[in-house]
Amino acid sequence: MVIGCLEGDCHYVNGNIRARSRVKRVYNILEQIKIGPDRIRMYNLSAGEGAKFAAFTNEFVDQIENLGPSPINVARKNAASESVQEVQAT
Amino acid sequence: MITGTPKPIEEILEMIEPYDNIIVAGCFGCVTVCRVGGDKEVQVLASTLKLAREASGKKLEIKEVCLERQCDPEFLEPMRPYIEDYQAVLSIACGAGIQFMAEKFMKTPLLPGINTGFLGVTERQGEWAERCQGCGDCVLHLTGGICPVTRCAKSIFHGPCGGSVDGICEVAKDVKCGWQLIIDRLKALDQMENYGKLKPYKGWDASRDGGPRRIIREDMI
Numbered sequence: 001m002v003i004g005c006l007e008g009d010c011h012y013v014n015g016n017i018r019a020r021s022r023v024k025r026v027y028n029i030l031e032q033i034k035i036g037p038d039r040i041r042m043y044n045l046s047a048g049e050g051a052k053f054a055a056f057t058n059e060f061v062d063q064i065e066n067l068g069p070s071p072i073n074v075a076r077k078n079a080a081s082e083s084v085q086e087v088q089a090t
Numbered sequence: 091m092i093t094g095t096p097k098p099i100e101e102i103l104e105m106i107e108p109y110d111n112i113i114v115a116g117c118f119g120c121v122t123v124c125r126v127g128g129d130k131e132v133q134v135l136a137s138t139l140k141l142a143r144e145a146s147g148k149k150l151e152i153k154e155v156c157l158e159r160q161c162d163p164e165f166l167e168p169m170r171p172y173i174e175d176y177q178a179v180l181s182i183a184c185g186a187g188i189q190f191m192a193e194k195f196m197k198t199p200l201l202p203g204i205n206t207g208f209l210g211v212t213e214r215q216g217e218w219a220e221r222c223q224g225c226g227d228c229v230l231h232l233t234g235g236i237c238p239v240t241r242c243a244k245s246i247f248h249g250p251c252g253g254s255v256d257g258i259c260e261v262a263k264d265v266k267c268g269w270q271l272i273i274d275r276l277k278a279l280d281q282m283e284n285y286g287k288l289k290p291y292k293g294w295d296a297s298r299d300g301g302p303r304r305i306i307r308e309d310m311i
Contacts, residue, residue: 029099029134029138032099032100032138032142033099033103033141034142034145035141035142035145070145071145072141072144072145074145075144075147076144078147079147079149
């Protein structure tokens with residue numbers, strides 16, 4: 001979850017617009033390697049929008065929970081259990 | 091500079107499929123400037139490939155290196171002690187760098203991580219455009235500093251063709267007519283007399299027609 005200033009209201013002028021492009025690139029990379037592009041998302045908020053921040057965070061958490069475990073974690077877990085089984089077998 | 095674009099990740103994953111440990115090699119030359127093959131791109135590509143392979147259940151070991159230049163022998167030599175410890179090198183330098191590395195290390199497969207593009211300029215951050223085709227017989231002094239070989243889609247030498255409309259080339263709406271650019275600039279320079287000085291024909295023997303080219307500078311050998 002990446003949060004930038006409101007568009008047009010960034011201290012670094014267009015820093016948040018550039019950040020959006022970078023996030024889009026990561027989104028595309030995650031899509032290409034089939035990890036799931038929806039695991040990254042960018043929101044724009046001002047420092048005074050606490051309630052909105054909480055709502056966005058809950059929304060993103062729900063999104064991640066719905067996606068389930070990342071394929072990386074699944075692969076790591078499988079690899080770990082395989083190595084435990086090998087140790088027990090020996 | 092020499093420009094390039096990254097190859098699709100799927101294509102790279104297919105190339106590295108047989109290997110378990112590889113080197114991802116960048117270059118601090120042109121490809122760093124056009125943000126396709128420098129140190130940062132090495133790190134991003136290596137992480138991407140490791141994640142993709144781990145997700146598919148087949149781990150990949152990667153050594154990340156970025157050489158000063160892959161097109162000069164002295165910068166390739168430091169790789170010699172360890173290159174054979176790896177099954178392949180995925181290079182994100184230009185095609186010249188990749189080939190030079192392949193020549194120096196005969197027993198290691200070299201894989202291209204980028205598609206090499208053209209000799210160009212940075213028009214603005216993130217946008218590069220072609221300016222030179224290395225034809226070996228420069229006429230920029232006669233054409234207002236604008237290259238007819240590169241900027242004209244047909245590389246013609248005698249003014250705009252019938253496909254030039256309102257300064258735009260017929261090949262695409264975002265391509266300016268090279269010859270319109272040349273004439274506009276010659277007028278601005280008050281050098282329209284140069285238009286008549288152009289050669290009746292251009293010899294292409296200094297270009298690619300004679301096969302791979304070589305430059306030998308006796309004063310530097």
